[in-house]
Amino acid sequence: MNKKSLACIILIIMFIPVITGCDAIKANSKNPQTLTLWHNYGGQLKDTMDDMVDEFNETVAADKGIIINVTSISGSATLHEKLLMAANGDPGAPILPDITTAYPKTALILAEKGLLADLNEQFSSQELSAYIPEFLQEGRLLGEHLYVFPTAKSTEVLFVNRTIFDRFASDTGVRIEDLLTFEGIIRTAELYYDWTDKQTPHTANDGKMFFMPDSVFNYSMVAYKQLGDEFIKNDSINFTSPKFSKVWECYHKPAVLGQVAVFDGYATDLAKTGDIICSTGSTAGVSFFSPTVTYADNTSEPAELDILPYPVFAGGKKVAVQRGAGMCVIKSTKEKEYLAGIFLKWFTSPENNLRFVSSTGYLPVTEEAFGEIMSQEIKNISDDNIKKLLQTSRIMQKEYQFYIPPLFDGMDELQIEYEKHLKDTVAESRNTYIDLVNDSDSAAAYEAASNGKYQDFINK
Numbered sequence: 001m002n003k004k005s006l007a008c009i010i011l012i013i014m015f016i017p018v019i020t021g022c023d024a025i026k027a028n029s030k031n032p033q034t035l036t037l038w039h040n041y042g043g044q045l046k047d048t049m050d051d052m053v054d055e056f057n058e059t060v061a062a063d064k065g066i067i068i069n070v071t072s073i074s075g076s077a078t079l080h081e082k083l084l085m086a087a088n089g090d091p092g093a094p095i096l097p098d099i100t101t102a103y104p105k106t107a108l109i110l111a112e113k114g115l116l117a118d119l120n121e122q123f124s125s126q127e128l129s130a131y132i133p134e135f136l137q138e139g140r141l142l143g144e145h146l147y148v149f150p151t152a153k154s155t156e157v158l159f160v161n162r163t164i165f166d167r168f169a170s171d172t173g174v175r176i177e178d179l180l181t182f183e184g185i186i187r188t189a190e191l192y193y194d195w196t197d198k199q200t201p202h203t204a205n206d207g208k209m210f211f212m213p214d215s216v217f218n219y220s221m222v223a224y225k226q227l228g229d230e231f232i233k234n235d236s237i238n239f240t241s242p243k244f245s246k247v248w249e250c251y252h253k254p255a256v257l258g259q260v261a262v263f264d265g266y267a268t269d270l271a272k273t274g275d276i277i278c279s280t281g282s283t284a285g286v287s288f289f290s291p292t293v294t295y296a297d298n299t300s301e302p303a304e305l306d307i308l309p310y311p312v313f314a315g316g317k318k319v320a321v322q323r324g325a326g327m328c329v330i331k332s333t334k335e336k337e338y339l340a341g342i343f344l345k346w347f348t349s350p351e352n353n354l355r356f357v358s359s360t361g362y363l364p365v366t367e368e369a370f371g372e373i374m375s376q377e378i379k380n381i382s383d384d385n386i387k388k389l390l391q392t393s394r395i396m397q398k399e400y401q402f403y404i405p406p407l408f409d410g411m412d413e414l415q416i417e418y419e420k421h422l423k424d425t426v427a428e429s430r431n432t433y434i435d436l437v438n439d440s441d442s443a444a445a446y447e448a449a450s451n452g453k454y455q456d457f458i459n460k
Helices: 003-026 044-058 060-064 076-088 104-112 133-138 162-172 176-180 182-198 216-226 243-256 267-272 283-288 334-347 350-357 372-380 384-399 411-437 442-450 453-459
Strands: 033-039 066-073 099-102 154-161 211-213 278-282 292-294 300-302 305-308 319-323 326-329 401-403
Touching: 033 076, 033 334, 044 060, 044 066, 044 334, 044 350, 060 066, 060 334, 066 334, 076 099, 076 104, 099 104, 099 334, 104 326, 133 319, 133 401, 154 162, 154 176, 154 267, 154 283, 154 384, 162 176, 162 182, 162 305, 176 182, 176 305, 182 211, 182 243, 182 278, 211 216, 211 267, 216 243, 216 319, 216 401, 216 411, 243 411, 243 442, 243 453, 267 278, 267 292, 278 283, 283 384, 305 384, 326 334, 334 350, 350 372, 372 384, 411 442, 411 453, 442 453
Parallel strands: 033 066, 033 099, 211 278, 319 401
Antiparallel strands: 099 326, 154 278, 154 305, 154 319, 292 300
């Protein structure tokens, strides 16, 4: 026997266990393997999730030898704490599940402890090419390891109370297209303040606010990206960039003048009372918009919601933030990891994934789901707001770059500190402006109220 023949035989012998091992995993329906699942899908999504898990168990799982058993449903914060307790082996902590939803910041901690399976091993490169690249990239941690698989994502859009806006537009000539840029929103906010102020001629300076960004941190971060810079550099805020003056001017001045809201809650709270009519916020928040507006005098009216793509700074690129959890597989046996991969493939297949997200403000994760399948699904949706949201998300998926925020220890604390100091600074300027404006013109009052605030904020 020559050396080449001997080498071939040795290779065949070496591969026999691998081949039979794969067959054993695939042909296990007579001895099903139970996989536990933790998730954070509550409310309407819980019912959809329950139905889909039941359907999977009765169809694909029955053939493949899998049983998915949901053993915990918690809010995001509670789930994060439970996962960390289990990972650290804290007293009384539950055993880690086989599959769990998790945000990248949680997954990073688990990955650093060596607790997550690399899902690159369960998906071929061809299979992965079907998914939105940015959605996959967010789950790649510690190099190119795919530890968080995208199941439902969100971005930010512009919500507009079209009922009030149309009344305002008919009197002033503003157009809905004016809201496609932040500069246009700020100009419109000024006109809206003046328009509402004139409706009460006996009370000066009581115009209404027009706009609110739900997250001023996201607003700032995406503004930099649209304008070609990075908001976070070396794990801190990049105040040396000239872009920050643009971010400041488009938020601080109109907020001090009473045209943009400074509020610690969500924009939906102010939208319910007509205190604002326009806001940027997560697509996942669409269900929190009330179908009616109830004013301070207890009168109310129906409110038609319009949903537009995320605004862009003039001359900037179309960029919007990307958010949302995915699913992680806890490292265990090759068999369990393989079977978990089967569930993820089924759950994120275009038809199933779109069915999962179509009743919410989340976005599907594959290119195909954004195509003709979504077009057909939109026709069958009775909720007008969800229908508008999906139509807008299709536009954004084609035209926008989804931005993945940086991930590092202290990122959450940095966001909290930035937002607190910015809102506190604006509130101080606003109070000073109110004290001054009745005794001087608006421009002079603003100049006095804002003097030194820019540098004071950066110093803080």
